[in-house]
Amino acid sequence: MKSLRNGLWNRRFSHIYVEEKIAEHALVKEWLSRLPGAEVIKIGHYKDVFSRAKQSYLRQHRSQSLILAAKEGRLVYDGAPVCQDFGNKHFYYTSCVMNCIYDCEYCYLKGMYPTANIVVFVNYENIFSEIDRLLEEHEVYLCISYDSDLLALEHLTGLVKRFEEFASKREKLTIEVRTKCASAALWEHLEPAFQMIYAFSLSPEEVIREFEHGTPSLKERTACIRALIDRGFRVRLCFDPMIYVKDYPAVYQRMLNTVYEMLPLEKVFDVSVGSFRISKDYLKHMRRGNPDSAITQFPYENENGVCHYPKRLMADMEQFLTDDLQKHIEPEKIFLWKD
């Protein structure tokens, strides 16, 4: 729900919580210098703020705070079963950032985290060391933008650039960066690297306007992708999650037409398709946090703890999209999500 009077709320990152132990970290100082005027509050551990009881995701999203912390414990995880592995055997993910400045109503982060505040971990170098250890054993396919849209925060953190520089020196490493970000200025500072795949989520304009609050329009995304392909970036198109709307065939067809018109599909690295699905526990949490949403309240089917659209609808939606895509792109390049 949008604020009636945005003027009441503090601007995003008006408050920054910093773990005492990293207060003197060079990166923290750099990031703080990019947010002048913010109130900086020292904390012991990021969970003291992040994990408080009874936080309101909806309200916090109107005035998100930033939490700067050092990540502890395991830094690189095995890929989750609900995620597409694109045929990669050694599939991992890591999160330098938790939560997102965008506000998609279907986002599982709303079900996973108790807050809308954003945590950024400063110790990316420790993640790099862990990746290097894994690379000694085998190739690594790593997703770095699952628990946030990392690129949407790039102007602040510069973390994608750091991953790009790291990956470009490691042949056996492939990094996927999921994004909806279409800021031209931001992409200027990134270079095409063979190891980096930029996976753009695409949705019909109607879905973007209704459910992907604060994200760039379909036109902006496709224009950005076009420019990136021209510069030699490897781009994946993700029609995932597909969201059910009335007249979805017409709505999704309009989106596809824009895509065909704007993008040279033969130059796209690959494509993924999948209808919306989510763990039952996350959905429960999302329903509580945002009861006033057609996404959270849809009567999903629960199959072994994963909620999805009724089977027939799910199959119809995915079939519709893949059938049409196959007319424009080789079937081997189309990955359909299967559980």
Added chain:
Amino acid sequence: MVYIFCALYPEAAPWISAFRLKKVPEQTKFQTFTDGKEVCLVITGIGKVAAATAVGSICTANGVDKSDVLVNIGICAKLSEGTEPKEQGKAPGEERGSIYLCNKLLDEAAGKTFFPDVLVKHPFPEGSLLTGDHIYLKSDGKKDIVAELYDMEAAGIYQAGAYFFGPEQMVFLKVVSDFGVEAGEPESGNSKGEESHAKESGKEKPQHDLHKEKITALLEQHKKEIITFLKNLKEAMEEDVPEKKEAAAEKEYMEKLYIDLCCSETMRHSLKQLYQYAKKAGLPFEEKIGKLYEQGKLPCMVRREGTKRIEELKEWTLE
């Protein structure tokens, strides 16, 4: 409702007059004042335990919803006299009367820290506040390392309030009254010692009138900004909460439907969810239900029939 908690009457006086609050005679444990609709002010007495008890008892009795706010307003000591002044243009020691909105509360005895969310714009400087169990003595030493301000209630109010309010619904406003007491100094201190003792011992110790007036005056000077801020805060908290009337009508409508569909607990959930989905997706739910009544498909006589109707409604949402 805006719940205002103050430790002492002199801290409460500006708000009692500004909001034209009347004493609630039935409340005998904690002096309570209200306008009967928007504001409820409670005088908690001194200290964490008294303050937490007042919050727990009033909130349990009145009930709290997502649009309510808890505000703790009072005086405090400034711990860092002689260090960098927080408010621009004020020399150290000149901060008597300065107001702070607390973004971090430390419970000295428990060693715990709490963070009220600061989501709504306000005109006050922010600071951290240490809540201790006794008057702050200058000789206590380096408390300014952990916080800038010192009081005897806020952390208790937060902890009790957290049972009822989210962290964005709680606000702590403190006005500096002193900089700690010299050991053996008889009066003042965080300005509350005498009254506290008087209450505990059950004796009505005569209060120094000027002293009380001073406390009220310290708060009074911030009255305008505080009232504007509280209005904004309340407005912000009401944005995503449906009007009570609307919510009540909806509840009544659904309750009838649950009965007419012979709903079990699970069926109630599904039906409520379907209703909310239809509302958001722009589907004419009530019209559809009306038709079911016309067709004699509602009310249902047995639960099995109700289950069937809910399945039909599910399919209808996808048509």
